[in-house]
Amino acid sequence: MRELPKVQTPYVDRAQQHEAGIMGMHIFLASEIMLFGGIFMAIAVIRQAHSQEVVEYSKELHYYLGAINTMLLLTSSFLVAAAVHMSRHARRKAVLALLVSAAFLGLLFLGLKGFEYWSEFQEGRLPVAGGMEKINSAPGRLFLNLYLVSTSLHAVHLTIGVIALLVVAGRIYTRRSALPQRSVVVETTAAYWHLVDIIWIFLYPLLYLAR
Amino acid sequence: MSSVTNHDERPNPDNLDDPGLSETKTERVSYLRAGHTLRSWLFTTDHKRVALLYMMSITFFFFIGGIAAAFVRADLLTPSADLMTNEGYNRAFTLHGVIMVWFFLIPSIPNTFGNFLIPLMIGARDLAFPRLNLLSWYIFILGGIFTLFVLILGGVDTGWTFYTPLSSMYANGNVVLVATAVFIVGFSSILTGLNFIVTIHKLRAPGMTWGRLPLFIWSHYATSVILVLATPVLSVTLALIAAERLFGLGIFNPELGGDPLLFQHLFWFYSHPAVYIMVLPALGVVSELVAAAARKPVFGYKFVAGSSIAIAVIGFLVWGHHMFVSGQSIYASAVFSFLSLVVAVPSGIKIYNWTATLYKGDISLDPPFLFAMGFIGLFVVGGLTGLAVAMLAIDVHLHDTYFVVAHFHYIMVGGTVSAYFGALHFWWPKIVGRLYSVVWGRLSAMFIFIGFNFTFFPQFILGYEGMPRRYHVYPEQFQVLHDMSSIGASILGIAYLMPAVYLYYSLRYGQPAGNNPWNVTGLEWTIPSPPPKHNFDEIPTVDGPPYNYPVRKEAKHA
Amino acid sequence: MNDFASAWPDAASAYASNVDLLALFFMALVVILSAPVFILMVVFATKYRRGKNADRTEPINRNMWVEVSWAVVPFLLILFFYGWATSLFIVHASPPSDALEIKAVGKQWMWKFQHAGGQREINELHVPVGKDVKVVLASQDVIHSLYIPALRIKQDAVPGRYTELWFNAEKPGTYWLACAEFCGTDHSAMTGKFIALRPADYSRWLAENGSDGSLAAEGEKLFVSSGCSGCHSPDAKVHAPSLAGLYGRPVPLENGDVVTADDQYIRDSILLPQSQIAAGYPHIMPTFENILSEEDVLKLVAYVKSLAKASEENLP
Known part of the structure; x- marks a missing residue:
């Protein structure tokens, strides 16, 4: 085992530094929730104002692809939670395996999401140039616009999450982050990953299951 | 403190042995001398240096925003359009609003004095995340450069409120660029707020319990909560505006099934709490100044501390009072009006408690206290006229008139800017280690107060008489009051420049301040001025309440 | 300039006078609530000035009942005004069903009005005094706000929906009307005249400006x-x-x-x-x-x- 990491400037001991790191991430996540909150609000308002069209266009979304993606994310969250547990017990290899497989599930999600966009484009139901022959009402198009904006914003977050998981795995692999002393990096990344997961849990019914 | 600068003992620049001129021993080991290169400043993680970086940047933006205001006031000297075109005028007041709100008022006190003082006041060596702190300054600068870029490109003409569908479809300025600039600077706010919350939670010195925190810390805590929770809503709203302009998203466009009022709800959900971002730190500063001036604990510490939190929480529930005439439901309006009266209660508590603090105090009339007095007076007027526009029937008449302009300038400029100058005059000796001329300080406090009232009081009358805001040409009957306001603005402008002169002078010729020039309590006054790089040689232990001044008990009562 | 002599702005309706009364009483309350702060601040700063001899023994640092009282009493006073202002607002927000209806369209940068008989005017609004008049507002482009200071009322015209405001002008005369919501380049030119006429004059005006049809x-x-x-x-x-x-x-x-x-x-x-x-x-x-x-x-x-x-x- 390597030397204990040095405590950084403002801190007096490691416990304090650890707690501060976790708290900082939680506050950041609260901020992220408010960011998506604005979009949820917009979706809710449009749903209220044009319920008929929203339902009509929501029915055309590939809800089963969304369901598979939901399961992928839930599973990955489980893996990440397990990684946190293992990191506290310094089970380095288990942590590595769990983080990398969670990142893999995240990539699968992104791949499936990309396929979904592509098929929607083929069907003429994606509100981008050349892909919207089938969209023929303004509120319907608005709903699909919000669908595209919110899911792609989520995808950006997920991409950042995948990168973060891989970076943390890399640091643990090269032993730049020693376990269990630096388990805080696993914990904060996991917290971020769970949030991205939870946002999807809200987006999925809002967009795919509007009836 | 009246002998801060004795002119007979002014240091002689030709005499290198003069103790007032050369570096004192404290200064040689202070944060200011810990590295002399530009690099040592631009890559510093020392919260005190980051605070100074912020101070320089926001002073710069204050000047840019001030120049825009000068153009606006000069143009309003006559009822016709002579100095600027209609378009030019709209761009001038928009620029004034955008720069003053996001590049001066919001970062003003928190990012300078908050940054500098929070670790010192709670007995910490730095903020919880020093590198994040520096990053947040860089993000701020990036947003600022974007804004200057827009300025060079010709500006934007939507007003700082970006109301849709004007901003999303009809305006022909660089709306997307400005939205991007504000979007960027928002992340700087979020990171600063996050840093403060974690610092206050996790880095308090042993014995510094929540009940012993200076009130400055309490108000910054409340501010940070708003920064973290409200700013992202603005970010996403601005992103939606940009998407609307660039891709025709439609969410705010009624022709595409969107709702222009949704924008107002989202915008004010941020921007009303943002008012408290601007004023809560000022309330914290004034609590410190009043206690220090009276040499007494603040009357009703718990009420004053709790009122900051109450303002932050209730402040999230009053945004609809900006929309009484927008066509929102009258029941919603009635509820928002009521909640707006509720949020005034904690502010009222602060005002009355400060006044009670002065009772049987040992009051010094040094510049910081004069600024604090000015703050209290202007804040009372601003706050109570705010209640007037929270009254539904009155607001229907006064909404979007100069009455509202006067009201929020009393809070933002009369309040926050006065507190900013009060803080500057109080902690200047701590920050630079030198004393300034109190005589000039008192004069500038007085001139700022007079110039301010001269500028903005006439606007209350203008507003009640029906002068709408953002009007470039106006009926002749309003000219006298507009001219008074413009003359007042030039007094105010000069008064704002005065401190720059004598504070700069103090850097060169001021007497060394010593640890505690005002003879007040607080951890920041127990260490040398300017403080050493790591603030405390040893983390202090706190064993008493704040403002623990000796109580006189040699009673006269029989 | 001569208007300035009468600093108080014209009030052309009973509603406007009611708003003025409310505002005046509220200003009195503002003075009552703020005067103690101003007076005591100056008194204390003089009496307890540093270096001056004064009785500073036994200062008090808190007194819950005092603090609660100065939180609650002003609030109750203000609550009274809340009731007053809200009831006035509800009157303003509920047009009588038999009101004369005029349509208004806000457009960058002009106000267009259409009377029931088809008469149209731009940036001028002729109405009869002593009659309830309802204006239905629409907007062709951005948000505008029809503001008639002499009536102490305004209402936003929001694209995509109808809003309305109503009044009963009492004093014949020519008043100012304006757009109060910033609407772009010539916002400050989007002003006009609000002309309240005696019923007979109004009928004559309608006849003179008769149109092809209602x-x-x-x-x-x-x-x-x-x-x-x-x-x-x-x-x-x-x-x-x-x-x-x-x-x-x-x-x-x-x-x-x-x-x-x-x-x-x-x-x-x-x-x-x-x-x-x-x-x-x-x-x-x-x-x-x-x-x-x-x-x-x-x-x-x-x-x-x-x-x-x-x-x-x-x-x-």
């Missing part, structure tokens, strides 16, 4: 020329709802909701026909979004409204 009559012409009658007339072959007697009635929608056929509903049905489809009818109505202006729509609404009145008259 608003409803113009609406009828549009109804034919825009092709509405092709489907909505009783003898049309297409299955479209008849509009006779529609106005003011409840309309069951396809999704199960029931809405009242008011101005807003009729407007939306013309411009956004897919959003609220009457139950039992096919989705075949095209949008007139980019074909009809807000003024045209207002005329059509007036026509549909007149059909309701006509069918009422036919009832026994």
